[in-house]
Amino acid sequence: MVDNLAKMQFWGNKDSHGLNWFILGLLVWWSGLAGRDLYMAPVLVGVLIMAYNVFCGNNFKKLSGSIETIMSLATHRRLLWLLFFHGIVLAATAVFKLYSFQWNIWDVGYYSDILFNTSKGKFYSSYFLVHNWADHFTPSMSFLSIFYWFYPSSHWMTLSKVLALIVSPILIWKICDNVFIEKKHAYYVGLALSIFWLFFYAPIVNSSYFAFHPSSLAAPAIFYSFLCLQKKEWWKMILVFLFLIGLKEHLASVMIGFGLYMILNTQQKKSGLIFVILGISAIVVIMWVIMPYYRNYAPAWTAGNIENISLFADVNGKLIYLAKLLIPFGFLPIIYWKYGIIAGPAIGVNLLATAKNLYSTSFHYDDLTAPLLFISVILCLHQVISSDFIKRYVKKRLFHGLTLLWSAFVFVLLPASPMRILWESIPSSTDLQILSELKRFDSMSEGKRIAVQSSIGPLFLREKLQWYIQIKGNLCGMVSHVYSIRSIPVEYVVLVPQLGYYGINDMNLCLKELSMDSQARKVPGFNHLIVYKRTNKSNLTN
Numbered sequence: 001m002v003d004n005l006a007k008m009q010f011w012g013n014k015d016s017h018g019l020n021w022f023i024l025g026l027l028v029w030w031s032g033l034a035g036r037d038l039y040m041a042p043v044l045v046g047v048l049i050m051a052y053n054v055f056c057g058n059n060f061k062k063l064s065g066s067i068e069t070i071m072s073l074a075t076h077r078r079l080l081w082l083l084f085f086h087g088i089v090l091a092a093t094a095v096f097k098l099y100s101f102q103w104n105i106w107d108v109g110y111y112s113d114i115l116f117n118t119s120k121g122k123f124y125s126s127y128f129l130v131h132n133w134a135d136h137f138t139p140s141m142s143f144l145s146i147f148y149w150f151y152p153s154s155h156w157m158t159l160s161k162v163l164a165l166i167v168s169p170i171l172i173w174k175i176c177d178n179v180f181i182e183k184k185h186a187y188y189v190g191l192a193l194s195i196f197w198l199f200f201y202a203p204i205v206n207s208s209y210f211a212f213h214p215s216s217l218a219a220p221a222i223f224y225s226f227l228c229l230q231k232k233e234w235w236k237m238i239l240v241f242l243f244l245i246g247l248k249e250h251l252a253s254v255m256i257g258f259g260l261y262m263i264l265n266t267q268q269k270k271s272g273l274i275f276v277i278l279g280i281s282a283i284v285v286i287m288w289v290i291m292p293y294y295r296n297y298a299p300a301w302t303a304g305n306i307e308n309i310s311l312f313a314d315v316n317g318k319l320i321y322l323a324k325l326l327i328p329f330g331f332l333p334i335i336y337w338k339y340g341i342i343a344g345p346a347i348g349v350n351l352l353a354t355a356k357n358l359y360s361t362s363f364h365y366d367d368l369t370a371p372l373l374f375i376s377v378i379l380c381l382h383q384v385i386s387s388d389f390i391k392r393y394v395k396k397r398l399f400h401g402l403t404l405l406w407s408a409f410v411f412v413l414l415p416a417s418p419m420r421i422l423w424e425s426i427p428s429s430t431d432l433q434i435l436s437e438l439k440r441f442d443s444m445s446e447g448k449r450i451a452v453q454s455s456i457g458p459l460f461l462r463e464k465l466q467w468y469i470q471i472k473g474n475l476c477g478m479v480s481h482v483y484s485i486r487s488i489p490v491e492y493v494v495l496v497p498q499l500g501y502y503g504i505n506d507m508n509l510c511l512k513e514l515s516m517d518s519q520a521r522k523v524p525g526f527n528h529l530i531v532y533k534r535t536n537k538s539n540l541t542n
Helices: 002-012 014-031 040-055 060-064 067-072 076-099 105-119 139-150 155-179 183-200 202-209 214-231 234-245 249-265 269-294 315-329 337-351 369-386 389-393 397-412 418-425 429-444 454-459 507-515
Strands: 450-452 465-467 479-482 486-489 492-495 520-523 530-534
Touching: 014 040, 014 397, 014 418, 040 397, 076 155, 076 183, 076 418, 076 429, 105 139, 105 155, 105 454, 105 465, 139 155, 139 214, 139 234, 155 183, 155 202, 155 214, 155 369, 183 202, 183 369, 202 315, 202 369, 214 234, 214 249, 214 369, 234 249, 234 269, 249 269, 249 337, 315 337, 315 369, 315 397, 337 369, 369 389, 429 454, 429 492, 450 454, 454 465, 465 479, 492 507, 507 520
Parallel strands: 450 465, 450 492
Antiparallel strands: 479 486, 492 530, 520 530
16 A cells, blocks of 8 residues: 555655656657657756756656655566567567568578578588688587477577577676675665666677677677676686687686786786786687688688777777767766776777677677676665765765756667667568569579578578679679689579668679579569579579
8 A cells, every 4th residue: 555655655755756757758669669769858847847956956856756656666566577578579579670671691591591400410611612710710500400300490589689689687686685784785786787688789789780600699698607706616707708708709708807807906906917817819720720721721701800909990980889888877887987897808909890780889890898898887776875975965966967968869779669670670461472473483493502682692592592793894694703703603593672682782684694604594484483493504503
């Protein structure tokens, strides 16, 4: 009864109208039905109302309501149901994206092909025609090939990413339980950071919308490794680090970050130094010894070369990237830099890149930085709560204004809502017709070497599978060009012009050149697919 009265007082409090507008904006954002930015209208109203009340000197507690009242709505059962529902939304989105052709060869099709071949005992990429460690060092993701052995499907891979994202908030709470003495503080911080992880923090939320990458599996391993550090379970921690390094060549930066944290904050300074040395050594050995060996010491075609590393290229873009990483956390990892150092090496990897995707917070490149920053923020908040900072400043008008300004920035930086992405991923009737034709083509071309455009690649799983790319200076024909590595003749080329065709600069020109190729014959019977079959099979390779 008392709880119900408190809730009624909260919602009926005329001083909390600004917060009510905030909540309305949040609901508009979450629904995904009102476009990308319409939620900002009620948020702006809420900011103005609350700013006016702060200027008039109203108590901030009146404006925001009692924290205990707000938190009382978030019972453990409700939170578990929220986590479960969010997992269903992400899983449905991942499944729908495959059938609405929003996944591409880059990266879902590429890694799915590797796992399919691994399930057959063959460690190579069909698309690149080389060992799968030539492009990225990914032995740790091989366990997913077990599922491909039972039933080959790209869904195993994308759903494993969803599972990794959903498990992570549970580990965040575990870390909070170990860090905070008072359970109330562990509950509040764990709840706030879990909500940020699932909904508000753009770098990791955008990563959840992006295609699968082996580093997508890293977050729970990173959180668990910190739990091992807290409990001093060294062997478990080392095994987790080995798993992380096997997900991708630069994940040894996690070990370097942990080592620096241990040197600055724990008694295990020698162990920390060893981790730093081992992490640097692992990156050097993998990137400059192992990977070059598997590509026969040819230049890297996608992973980047040493000459493409520059800290001072696009400084403005990199400063904006840092702002997007740190504003949602109030720059706490900078203020308490001894804790923030744990994420430093991973952030540094992105800042050293010249490719803007790596420091955009819009792709998968923050799969490492996000969990490491969350760990640092837990430690920072523990330091803030343990000090007298809150007691000294929580009632100051300046503190209220800065809190309101921070909240406004968080709303401005919100990513697209999960529901909006879900609505956009639902296959159309045309998509279903294309899927039917692709299934028929897959059956008629079984065992043949085929070349496909990017957006339909993830739907095919076979050994003789190539990516159809248009190379400048070369005519489109019955040949697949594997970047600068090599070219290989194919028996079928299948294209769907109305879908995305990354790697083909001019689809109309390409179709025209195919129609004029003496070695190509158009296969009839398809409404959406354009299929060409090789007439001269003498040049085909097995």
